[in-house]
Amino acid sequence: MTPRPLRFAFSHISRRLWAGGYNYQRNLFAALDRFLPGEFVPVVFAGTRAEENELVELAAVPGVEIVRSGAFDGQPGLAAALALGLDRGAVAAFHSARVDVVVEAARFFGWRLPVPAVAWIPDLQHRSLPQLFPRTARWRREIGFRVQIACGRTIMLSSESALRDFRACYPHARNRVSVVRFATQPPAAFLNTDPSEVIAAYGLPANYFYLPNQFYRHKNHQLVVDALTILKRRGVNVVVCASGSTEDRREPGYYDLVDAEIRKRGLDTHFRHLGVIPLPHVYALLRACTALLNPSRFEGWSTTVEEAKSFDVPTILSDIDVHQEQTAGAARYFGVDDPVALADHLMQLSELKREPAVRNVLAHQDDNVRAFAASFSATMRQAVRRNG
Numbered sequence: 001m002t003p004r005p006l007r008f009a010f011s012h013i014s015r016r017l018w019a020g021g022y023n024y025q026r027n028l029f030a031a032l033d034r035f036l037p038g039e040f041v042p043v044v045f046a047g048t049r050a051e052e053n054e055l056v057e058l059a060a061v062p063g064v065e066i067v068r069s070g071a072f073d074g075q076p077g078l079a080a081a082l083a084l085g086l087d088r089g090a091v092a093a094f095h096s097a098r099v100d101v102v103v104e105a106a107r108f109f110g111w112r113l114p115v116p117a118v119a120w121i122p123d124l125q126h127r128s129l130p131q132l133f134p135r136t137a138r139w140r141r142e143i144g145f146r147v148q149i150a151c152g153r154t155i156m157l158s159s160e161s162a163l164r165d166f167r168a169c170y171p172h173a174r175n176r177v178s179v180v181r182f183a184t185q186p187p188a189a190f191l192n193t194d195p196s197e198v199i200a201a202y203g204l205p206a207n208y209f210y211l212p213n214q215f216y217r218h219k220n221h222q223l224v225v226d227a228l229t230i231l232k233r234r235g236v237n238v239v240v241c242a243s244g245s246t247e248d249r250r251e252p253g254y255y256d257l258v259d260a261e262i263r264k265r266g267l268d269t270h271f272r273h274l275g276v277i278p279l280p281h282v283y284a285l286l287r288a289c290t291a292l293l294n295p296s297r298f299e300g301w302s303t304t305v306e307e308a309k310s311f312d313v314p315t316i317l318s319d320i321d322v323h324q325e326q327t328a329g330a331a332r333y334f335g336v337d338d339p340v341a342l343a344d345h346l347m348q349l350s351e352l353k354r355e356p357a358v359r360n361v362l363a364h365q366d367d368n369v370r371a372f373a374a375s376f377s378a379t380m381r382q383a384v385r386r387n388g
Helices: 019-035 052-059 078-084 088-096 135-150 160-169 195-201 221-234 254-264 279-288 303-311 321-327 339-351 365-386
Strands: 006-011 040-046 065-068 101-105 117-120 154-157 177-179 209-211 240-242 271-273 291-294 315-318 332-334
Touching: 006 365, 019 040, 019 052, 019 303, 019 365, 040 052, 040 088, 052 065, 101 365, 117 135, 117 365, 154 160, 154 365, 160 177, 160 321, 177 365, 195 279, 221 240, 221 254, 221 271, 221 339, 279 303, 291 303, 303 315, 303 321, 315 321, 315 339, 332 339
Parallel strands: 006 040, 006 101, 040 065, 101 117, 117 154, 154 177, 209 240, 209 291, 240 271, 291 315, 315 332
Antiparallel strands: none
């Protein structure tokens, strides 16, 4: 008899608040359907006010189920889960949906949770860059991780860099730890959009650098502004096209500060921000750009870098450990506080005589996505066996 599919719970991640997390979910579900068909049912739990278009896109992946519940509205209280040992509303929803294992992503469901759980910790940014977190948010995150460790959760990380950070921050943790490296392959329908039409629609030149990062301070957009200022003084005309949400709960006014600086320095034509754009447009701009740019001060496993790799797009990256791990030396690197080095990279690539080209997904990307699905599968099944 064929065993029934393993049903795993994943809280909906808003693209508006964290585009990388949303893309992670969508790519994960598609990878499981493609390479392990019939073995898993992802059950996405969303609040009653979640964006309908985001849920529709996730539900379009075969096998994905969507459950809306008021238990997933707003910011859940960590104190209640600690005091009662159980997030009763969420657990009731899990039972109703016949969930076998829960992925805890930025939410602790309680030490009495009657379902096996895997704690997904994408990164430990709050420990490396504590100054970027309000005190309450930093401690909420830290306490959440500590109770997940204390409860014996299986820990899922996204990189060897994150694993090193985890071992350094929690040296006494004896939890099972699994590194599941994200890999991406966009749906074919997302690649039907003509990049030349998208480029024309946004008024971009044929050669541009693409920066699809949400406006969080740690994403380091200011360094790009500084590099473009240097290039303007040199008389070098470079265009950086940015996309992504301007919303950051930790620092609501950050985008306005960067935008004001762009205008003050007369860089309006050099730094173009398009806002949140449709995913087919994101892929169109990525496939046709001169290079992908990621100046981030911290990443767990960069979604934008991974997507660039899948199309063999050249990359210009900050020299943080995880970027070097992801690209194995195959990128141009610069220090997170070195605008001159970034300016030099931008100038050198812009001066290369290059005919605009549209890149396609690399043939070997299937292997990377298959490995991603297999690694996630092994982590989920081990967590279920341990609690069986």
